[in-house]
Amino acid sequence: xxxxxAHLIFAAAYVIIASSNARAACTLPNTLTNGQTAxxxxxxxxxxxxxxxxxxxxPAGSVNSFQINADGTHFGAAGPLTDGQLLIGATGNSxxxxxxxxGPGIAVTNSSGAITITAIGNGGVLPTIRGSTIQAxxxxxxxxxxxxxxxVAGDLAIIFVGxxxxxxxxxxxxxxVDQKIGSNWNGSVIAKILDASDISTGSVTxxxxxxGDWVASAIxxxxxxxxxxxxxxxxxxTGVSTRxxxxxxxxxxxxxxxxxxxxxxxxxxxxxxTLLQSMSTGGAGSGALYQSTTHPFFGSANINFxxxxxxxxxxxxxxxxx
Numbered sequence: 275x276x277x278x279x280a281h282l283i284f285a286a287a288y289v290i291i292a293s294s295n296a297r298a299a300c301t302l303p304n305t306l307t308n309g310q311t312a313x314x315x316x317x318x319x320x321x322x323x324x325x326x327x328x329x330x331x332x333p334a335g336s337v338n339s340f341q342i343n344a345d346g347t348h349f350g351a352a353g354p355l356t357d358g359q360l361l362i363g364a365t366g367n368s369x370x371x372x373x374x375x376x377g378p379g380i381a382v383t384n385s386s387g388a389i390t391i392t393a394i395g396n397g398g399v400l401p402t403i404r405g406s407t408i409q410a411x412x413x414x415x416x417x418x419x420x421x422x423x424x425x426v427a428g429d430l431a432i433i434f435v436g437x438x439x440x441x442x443x444x445x446x447x448x449x450x451v452d453q454k455i456g457s458n459w460n461g462s463v464i465a466k467i468l469d470a471s472d473i474s475t476g477s478v479t480x481x482x483x484x485x486g487d488w489v490a491s492a493i494x495x496x497x498x499x500x501x502x503x504x505x506x507x508x509x510x511x512t513g514v515s516t517r518x519x520x521x522x523x524x525x526x527x528x529x530x531x532x533x534x535x536x537x538x539x540x541x542x543x544x545x546x547x548t549l550l551q552s553m554s555t556g557g558a559g560s561g562a563l564y565q566s567t568t569h570p571f572f573g574s575a576n577i578n579f580x581x582x583x584x585x586x587x588x589x590x591x592x593x594x595x596x
Contacts, residue, residue, distance in 0.1 A: 409491075410560065429467070430593070432451070452589060459536060459537045461587025463505065488559055512585065513582045530569065
């Protein structure tokens with residue numbers, strides 16, 4: 275037999291569990307009233323039901339998880355969250371842990387207990403060109419391309435290649451931004467954030483599929499750039515005196531780098547921006563590199579050849595600023 279005090283303690287425990295904001299009410303099989311002489315089996319049945327209910331409603335998931343109503347009776351868990359994660363709603367389903375995704379011109383930085391959202395390129399801040407070079411030849415399969423003067427570790431380097439033969443492989447640890455392969459003339463764009471070993475070596479070797487005419491240009495940017503923000507390119511197996519190439523979409527804080535090349539021994543000029551480098555082998559490969567701080571007029575640029583090439587490759591790359 276249980277004494278009245280036991281009844282009161284049990285009833286208080288039930289009220290606490292039933293009224294808690296964190297848990298749903300637990301249903302007990304036996305109702306005991308104050309002053310009633312309780313049967314031990316009824317009390318133990320109530321305690322057993324209470325234990326089962328409390329266990330079922332215990333916090334779900336691991337430490338630091340968010341508690342959610344899983345099915346109207348039980349708890350479910352989301353998380354625990356990592357740096358920068360939020361609970362994001364999913365119609366008809368439990369909320370999910372996820373991070374914010376940066377759109378064009380936006381950078382999202384996640385850290386412990388904080389999310390930093392930064393506009394990229396606002397205020398007219400453009401990436402700064404460290405320098406540029408251009409080389410051309412009528413023979414060779416291995417092109418040793420040196421960095422522009424003053425280039426240091428942390429700078430972004432972009433290399434444009436046009437040639438009778440396509441690049442046979444992307445140099446180790448370089449990103450292949452673009453490659454167009456066709457008859458007579460081919461083209462590629464590769465990029466890399468240079469490290470100390472790159473600066474120590476002083477150059478990168480680009481290998482072509484065979485020996486032939488080629489022209490290649492390298493450009494480096496001071497380490498205040500967020501990288502390549504857009505690209506368009508064209509490859510043609512038959513040339514014309516003027517080739518029109520559409521520009522990438524407008525990007526915030528973008529500096530546009532324009533490259534034109536062709537299987538021709540005549541000069542190459544570009545209708546947009548200012549000249550950085552140009553060269554002709556005097557044989558059958560010529561090219562030019564231009565830069566512009568504004569989006570190409572009417573959204574395109576003209577690559578002009580003094581003598582129509584038998585094949586050509588053009589690319590416009592948008593490099594975004596800090």
